[in-house]
Amino acid sequence: MLNTFLKGEAGTRLRFSGMILSAILVLLSVFTLSQKGLNFGLDFTGGYLTEFTTSQSVELKELKSFITKNHNGEFELTAQGNSHFQLREAPSDSVNSDRSDWQSAITQNADINAEVLSSAYIGSQVGDELFEQGCLALFSAMVAVMLYLAVRFEWRLAVGSVVALVHDLLLVLGLFSLLQIEFNLTVLASLLAIIGYSLNDSIIVGDRVRELLRVKSNNALSPASIINNAIKSTLTRTLITSGTTLATVASVWLLAGAPLQGFAIALFTGIVVGTFSSICIAATLPELLGLSAKNYEEKLDVKTQALMDMP
Amino acid sequence: MLSVKKDQKPFMAKFKLSYVAMLIVLVLLAISALPNLYPNKSWLHVSNAPHSETQAVPSTKALVTFLNNQGLEVEQGLDKQSTINIMLNEPTKSAQAQAAIKAQYPNTQVKIVEHATSPLWLQNFGLSPIKLGLDLNGGVLFVLDVDLDKAVDEQLVSAYQQAKSIIFKQKAHGLKAQQTEHGFEINALPNAVQKLNPVIDELQSRFANLAVTTTGNGNVKNAKFSYSEQGRSNFDKEVMSQTLTTLRSRIEELGITEAVTQRQGKQRIRIELPGVQDPTEAKRIIGATASLGFYQLKEVGGKTFNMQSGGTINLDPVPIFTGDHINNANIGRDDWGKPLVQLSLDGQGGDAMSAFSKANIGKPMATVYSEYSQNASGETVKKSEVINVANIAQHLSSRFSITNMKSQQAAADLALLLRAGSLTAPVTIVHEQTIGPSLGSENISNGLAALMLGMGITLAFMALWYRRLGLIANVALLLNLTSLVGLMSLLPGVVLTLPGIAGLVLTIGMAVDTNVIIFERIKEERRKGRTPYQAIQEGYKQAANTIFDANITTMITALILYGIGYGPVKGFAITLALGLITSVFTGVYVSKVLSQTLYLKLAKKAGVNAHA
Numbered sequence: 001m002l003n004t005f006l007k008g009e010a011g012t013r014l015r016f017s018g019m020i021l022s023a024i025l026v027l028l029s030v031f032t033l034s035q036k037g038l039n040f041g042l043d044f045t046g047g048y049l050t051e052f053t054t055s056q057s058v059e060l061k062e063l064k065s066f067i068t069k070n071h072n073g074e075f076e077l078t079a080q081g082n083s084h085f086q087l088r089e090a091p092s093d094s095v096n097s098d099r100s101d102w103q104s105a106i107t108q109n110a111d112i113n114a115e116v117l118s119s120a121y122i123g124s125q126v127g128d129e130l131f132e133q134g135c136l137a138l139f140s141a142m143v144a145v146m147l148y149l150a151v152r153f154e155w156r157l158a159v160g161s162v163v164a165l166v167h168d169l170l171l172v173l174g175l176f177s178l179l180q181i182e183f184n185l186t187v188l189a190s191l192l193a194i195i196g197y198s199l200n201d202s203i204i205v206g207d208r209v210r211e212l213l214r215v216k217s218n219n220a221l222s223p224a225s226i227i228n229n230a231i232k233s234t235l236t237r238t239l240i241t242s243g244t245t246l247a248t249v250a251s252v253w254l255l256a257g258a259p260l261q262g263f264a265i266a267l268f269t270g271i272v273v274g275t276f277s278s279i280c281i282a283a284t285l286p287e288l289l290g291l292s293a294k295n296y297e298e299k300l301d302v303k304t305q306a307l308m309d310m311p
Numbered sequence: 312m313l314s315v316k317k318d319q320k321p322f323m324a325k326f327k328l329s330y331v332a333m334l335i336v337l338v339l340l341a342i343s344a345l346p347n348l349y350p351n352k353s354w355l356h357v358s359n360a361p362h363s364e365t366q367a368v369p370s371t372k373a374l375v376t377f378l379n380n381q382g383l384e385v386e387q388g389l390d391k392q393s394t395i396n397i398m399l400n401e402p403t404k405s406a407q408a409q410a411a412i413k414a415q416y417p418n419t420q421v422k423i424v425e426h427a428t429s430p431l432w433l434q435n436f437g438l439s440p441i442k443l444g445l446d447l448n449g450g451v452l453f454v455l456d457v458d459l460d461k462a463v464d465e466q467l468v469s470a471y472q473q474a475k476s477i478i479f480k481q482k483a484h485g486l487k488a489q490q491t492e493h494g495f496e497i498n499a500l501p502n503a504v505q506k507l508n509p510v511i512d513e514l515q516s517r518f519a520n521l522a523v524t525t526t527g528n529g530n531v532k533n534a535k536f537s538y539s540e541q542g543r544s545n546f547d548k549e550v551m552s553q554t555l556t557t558l559r560s561r562i563e564e565l566g567i568t569e570a571v572t573q574r575q576g577k578q579r580i581r582i583e584l585p586g587v588q589d590p591t592e593a594k595r596i597i598g599a600t601a602s603l604g605f606y607q608l609k610e611v612g613g614k615t616f617n618m619q620s621g622g623t624i625n626l627d628p629v630p631i632f633t634g635d636h637i638n639n640a641n642i643g644r645d646d647w648g649k650p651l652v653q654l655s656l657d658g659q660g661g662d663a664m665s666a667f668s669k670a671n672i673g674k675p676m677a678t679v680y681s682e683y684s685q686n687a688s689g690e691t692v693k694k695s696e697v698i699n700v701a702n703i704a705q706h707l708s709s710r711f712s713i714t715n716m717k718s719q720q721a722a723a724d725l726a727l728l729l730r731a732g733s734l735t736a737p738v739t740i741v742h743e744q745t746i747g748p749s750l751g752s753e754n755i756s757n758g759l760a761a762l763m764l765g766m767g768i769t770l771a772f773m774a775l776w777y778r779r780l781g782l783i784a785n786v787a788l789l790l791n792l793t794s795l796v797g798l799m800s801l802l803p804g805v806v807l808t809l810p811g812i813a814g815l816v817l818t819i820g821m822a823v824d825t826n827v828i829i830f831e832r833i834k835e836e837r838r839k840g841r842t843p844y845q846a847i848q849e850g851y852k853q854a855a856n857t858i859f860d861a862n863i864t865t866m867i868t869a870l871i872l873y874g875i876g877y878g879p880v881k882g883f884a885i886t887l888a889l890g891l892i893t894s895v896f897t898g899v900y901v902s903k904v905l906s907q908t909l910y911l912k913l914a915k916k917a918g919v920n921a922h923a
Contacts, residue, residue, distance in 0.1 A: 051750070117750040123741035126454065129576075137875040141868045148867060152860065186810050189880045192872045193817070193887065196865030203860045204828070237831045241824040244772060248765030248820030252813050255761040259446070259754065260813050267817070 011228040018280030026167055029174020036177045041184030041262075044131045046124030048089040052106065055113040057082040063112065070105035080258050085114075091124045134188045138169075141195050149199075153206060160285035161202035164277040168198040171273045172266050186263040194270030197245070201238055201278035208234050209283065213293045223292050227283050235279075242275040330904055337790060337901070340797030342433075347440045347796055349429035353402040353586065356422040357412060358394040368419055371395050377415060383408045398426075403449070403748035406588035409566070422566045423586050441799045443585075444808035444882050447755050449748035450585035451593060452878070455558075455738040457578045461683075461691055462550050462736035463538060470518050470536065471495040472614075472628040477513050486510060494537035501530040520546045547578070550736050555580060561596050561731040575877060579741070590745050598740055600683040601725060602733035603634035603713070607667075608675050608700070616679060618697045619715070626677055626697070631667050636660025640729035642722045643712065650722035651714045654729070661709030668707040675700050678713055680725075683737035691737045758812035765816045766792070769823055777830055780906065784826035787902040791822050794893040799886070808882030818890030824861070825898030829854045844907075851903050858899060862891050 042049045054063075060079045067077065067087070076088045087102075106114040122130075142165070149158040169191060176183050208230035213223075221229075246268060253264035359368055369377070371390045374397065378385050384400040399405055409421045427434050445452050474488045474497060485503025488495055499507045511523055511534055520542035525534045538546060551574060558580060562570045571583040587593055606616075606626040613625040639655045656664055667676075681695040699715040716722040770788065773781040795818065799805045833850035841849060866888060873884035 116747070118744070118746045120744040121740075121742065123456075125456075126741045133875050137871055140875075141871045144867045144871065145864050148864060185876075185880055186813075186883070189810060189872060189876065189883050192868045193814075193865070193883075196868040196887075197821070199864040200824070200861040203864065204857055207857045207860060233835065234831075237824075237827050240772075240776070240827045241821070244769045244823050245817065245820035247768040247772070248761075248816045251764035251768065252761045252816050255757055255764060256809070256813060256816075257754065257757040259809055260761075263810065263813055 009225070009228065011231065012224045015227075015231075015280050015284045018276065019284050022167055022277060022280055025174070026170050029170045029177070032174050032177045033170075036180065038173065038177055038183045039180040040131075041182040041187075042088065042120060042122055042127075043185040044127050044134075044183070046091040046122045046127035048091070049120045050087045050103065051080070051117045051119070052085055052087075052114045053117060054083045054085070054106075055115075056111075058112055060085075063106075066109070066112065067102050067106065070102040072101070075102075084258075091122075130185060134185070137192060138188070138195075141192055145195060145199060154210070154286075154291070156286035156289040156291045157206045157209065157282075159289060160282040161199055161206060163285055164202050164274075164282040165195060165198050167277050167281055168194055168270055168274045172269050175269050176262075176266070181262055181265060184262060186260065187266050190263045190266040190270065193267060194274065197271060198274035198277065201242070201274055202282035204237065205230055205234050205278050205283045206286075209286070209291075213291075223287050226293075227287055231279055231283055238275055238278065242271055246271055329900070333901060333904060336896075337794065340794040340801070342436070342797070343438055343801040344793050344797035346427070346429040346433050346438050347800060349427070349433075350440060351425040351427055352398060353405045354424050354426050355397040355399070355405055355408055355412070356394050356424050357397065357416075358420050358422075360418050360420045368393070368395060369416060374412070378408055378411070381408070381411050383411065403752065406586055406748075410589065420566055422568050424568055438800065441796065441805065441807045443751075443755075444806045444811065444879060445583050445585060445744070445746055445751075446809045446879055447751050447758075447807065447812075448585045449588070449746050449751035450583060451587045451590045451746075452584070452742070452744040453582045453590075453594070453597060453740050454575065454742035455580045455582065455597070456741045457551060457554055457580060458691055458737045458739065459547050459550060459578050463543065463546060465693065465735070466518070466546070467494050467536075467538075470514065470521060473517060474510070474514055474536075476627075476629045477510050481506065481509060481513070483507075483510055491535070494535065496533055496535045499532040499534075504530065504532045507532055507534060520549075551578070551580075553732075554734055554736060554738065557732040557734055558582065558597060561727070562593075564727050564731050565593060565596055567593070580738070581877070586748075588745075588748070590743065594740065594743070596724065596727060598738055599724065599728055600681075600734050600737050601728050602681050603637070603725075603729065604630040604679045604681065605632055605664075606630050606677045606679055607671070608677060616677070616695055616697050618700075619680075624677065624697055624700065626679070630679075631676070632656070632660045632663040634729055634733050636663070637729045638709075640726040642719070642726050645712075645714055649714065650716045650719045651712045652716060652722050652726050652729070653712045654710070656709040658709075664707055664709065664711075668703045668705075672703055672706065675702050691739070693737075754809050755812075758809055758816075762812060762816050762819070766819050769819055773823055773826070780826075780830050780833070783902050783905045783909065784823055784830070784898075786905060787826060787897045788819065788822055790901055791890075791893050791897040792819065794897060795886070795890055798889050798893060802889075805885050805889075806882050807886070808879040810879045811882035811886045814883045814886030814890065818886065818894060821865075822890070822894035822898055825854075825858050825894060826902060828857055828861075829899075829902070847903075847906055851899070855899065858895065862895055866891050 060077065063085065064077050067075065074090060078086045078088075080086055103116060106112050107116065142162075145165070146158070146162055149161055152158075153161070172191065172194060175181075176187070181187075209227055212226045212230050249264055249267045249271065252260055253268060256264065357368055357374065368374075371388050374395055375385045375388045378397070378399075383404055385397055386400045387396075387398045389396040397408070399408055405423050409423060412419065412421045427439060429438070429440075468490075471488060471490055471494075474495065477483075478486045478488060478497070483503060483506040485500040486497055486506060487500075488497045497507065497510065507525070511525075514536070515521060515523065520538060521536055522539035522542050523534050523536050525532060527533075555572060555574060559570075559572050562572065562582070562584070567584050567587060569585050571581075573581050575581040582597065584593060609625045609627050611625075614628040615623050616626050618624055636657050636659055637654050638657045638660075641653045643651050643653050645651050677697045678699040678701075679695050680698045681693055683691050683693050699713060701714075713725075716725065766788075770785050773784045773788070775781070777784060792815075795815065799807065829850050832854045833846050836846035836849045836853075837843070869884050869888040869891065873881060873888060876884055
């Protein structure tokens with residue numbers, strides 16, 4: 001296969017370089033994930049989260065020292081804006097620990113004059129359950145999608161799509177680990193959406209490869225050039241769809257506020273790497289696995305044909 | 312793949328029919344989407360508390376003045392016979408006003424009710440705007456954990472005590488009940504073996520889910536009582552449904568109308584209280600496990616109870632009757648102005664009380680107040696206290712009162728709990744969330760802004776890139792959004808959440824995909840030298856496969872997300888799944904019709920060959 005890489009046309013060279021880049025990025029992601037782990041949000045760890053605004057902008061440091069005076073446990077204060085803060089506490093062991101001290105202190109202090117916008121408590125047991133359910137959802141989505149691909153596609157193309165999918169998820173997780181962005185339930189939901197969208201791109205390229213392979217006159221062409229042709233003819237569509245989707249996700253990122261930030265970042269990254277991987281992995285890997293027009297000639301009995309033409 | 316020439320006539324007929332069906336669907340969905348232009352408004356309904364006889368509601372004028380003085384400006388106040396309806400200038404302050412009115416006029420019932428503002432003909436169709444989730448509406452969320460193990464333990468202890476009293480009542484000497492690790496057992500001595508079965512029958516008639524295994528050892532017989540797997544699961548089911556019913560009626564008693572109470576998983580209950588701002592009252596009432604029981608005193612034996620006033624007292628472990636038989640409970644005051652709770656019993660409780668008091672005039676009866684609470688190590692324990700021992704002065708019927716309440720608040724809470732029913736299993740709050748109304752409306756406006764921007768970019772791009780075909784795509788996109796909103800308003804149980812809005816925005820971005828795939832195909836077919844009509848036909852046909860494939864995987868993940876997620880995430884899954892359906896509908900079928908008719912007609916009119 002190295003041969004193809006060296007002799008191949010520009011498109012093939014690009015695809016293979018992209019695949020090497022992907023492999024490096026995946027390794028880096030796995031490395032950061034193993035070193036830093038994920039910064040799990042309240043949904044998964046359990047604990048208390050209070051969001052409040054102050055009537056005028058307050059320095060984070062000042063506010064922190066003020067709350068420390070009125071708080072007898074550990075807490076983590078983050079600024080969401082000039083006068084918008086979030087305070088997170090670990091789930092308390094004793095039921096009767098009084099948590100309202102610092103709240104009344106900041107709401108009654110004339111300089112801070114805070115208004116509590118929302119508060120949440122999640123028991124640590126619930127957090128664990130949500131995490132388990134999340135993993136279960138991810139896992140079952142992957143299995144269901146693989147089953148579908150196995151029925152619908154030739155195995156080489158299916159493997160390509162699945163590897164591309166795992167690649168996309170790993171890169172998004174790697175980014176979240178690297179930047180230590182909070183990983184919460186909505187981010188998990190966006191991972192599932194990424195599964196759907198990543199496959200969408202891979203399937204469209206795969207569909208075209210399959211179609212071109214089945215055209216008799218293409219038999220003379222090498223698989224590499226057929227794949228290049230398939231990519232070329234779907235490239236406009238891929239770029240336009242990814243472009244409009246990215247534009248809408250970016251508007252969520254910009255305008256929808258803090259609660260959807262992580263969600264938007266995950267989807268944005270997912271769509272970018274998904275588009276990339278649909279070309280460099282989903283379409284390239286089958287070539288390495290020995291995809292050729294012959295795979296389709298043998299299979300074209302009446303039954304498969306009917307299945308493939310299923311609307 | 313070669314195109315097969317179809318007979319033109321049947322095709323046109325089919326085309327016309329599907330055209331009509333499509334139009335009907337679109338119009339129906341558009342009408343369903345209409346109510347969203349008229350958002351609901353919160354009104355306060357003030358009326359007399361249902362169980363109080365006194366006239367507590369002030370005049371409309373007095374009420375409006377009171378609220379205005381509190382800084383809660385009233386926009387409209389309507390007098391509707393026994394109810395006063397009030398709408399505030401700032402509906403987000405309704406919860407605050409509700410609390411203020413309750414404090415000022417204690418015997419009134421104040422409810423926050425959503426009023427539709429859409430035209431009557433829409434309301435007559437039963438159409439309403441999309442329901443908003445807590446993160447958009449503001450409100451309180453509780454997830455309760457029902458301690459089923461504890462409930463089973465309690466039930467076994469109660470069965471054990473009843474077994475002892477049945478043995479005593481049937482004068483079955485030679486039978487002895489004793490507690491074991493997983494339940495209890497009755498041992499029968501040789502001379503009492505034949506007395507065992509009647510006792511078992513009586514016990515099983517009282518505790519249907521209790522399983523019994525009898526073993527004979529020589530001429531001694533032994534009966535073990537415990538819960539079988541089946542019995543346990545029946546019991547769990549009963550406890551969960553009883554808990555749900557009780558919680559629903561408690562929430563109703565609190566005057567919260569739009570609450571959602573549902574089972575979540577095996578032993579959780581999810582309660583969403585939209586519009587509620589202060590969780591403390593709801594928390595106190597929802598989590599309360601207080602129950603009442605009335606007991607006979609026992610000089611010898613019996614069970615030892617603590618007295619509220621200090622000291623201990625021995626009572627018969629089997630109550631004369633319990634709070635379950637209380638029909639109605641109201642607060643009142645005794646002659647010394649101390650709070651009391653007036654009770655009225657149902658038929659069964661009334662009979663028990665009547666029979667007991669007739670036979671025991673002059674003898675004392677104890678009222679026991681039980682509550683689950685957590686001890687220092689976090690375990691749930693039942694705490695029972697005798698709040699009152701009174702001599703039965705006369706033959707009592709179904710109406711009497713309990714005195715010696717700690718405070719007015721305690722009396723009011725107890726009355727409410729007795730009306731709504733008690734919980735057989737202790738509950739703990741494992742997830743609690745309060746979202747302020749201002750945060751909710753901020754989330755809505757942020758979400759809508761994102762939707763507008765995303766939509767604007769997409770529309771502009773499609774119009775510029777594909778020109779005439781792009782206009783068709785844009786019409787399809789707008790129809791898609793309308794259909795999606797219509798579908799979401801129409802289907803029951805669909806809730807719009809903030810991630811749901813994100814799903815909506817995402818759907819808009821992805822929906823053009825269908826059109827792009829088709830248009831690229833049409834361009835390709837044109838390059839191959841087909842006529843515009845043929846190219847359009849071929850483009851739609853060729854693309855159908857790909858579109859189906861591409862959407863089905865997203866559909867699979869959306870369905871899994873819907874099946875597993877809760878709350879906001881479920882909202883995202885719903886919009887995603889419904890969005891896929893509507894985008895395939897508008898993107899493939901509607902825009903096919905549009906491009907076939909409009910595009911070709913326009914092209915013919917212009918007298919030039921259509922080019923995409």
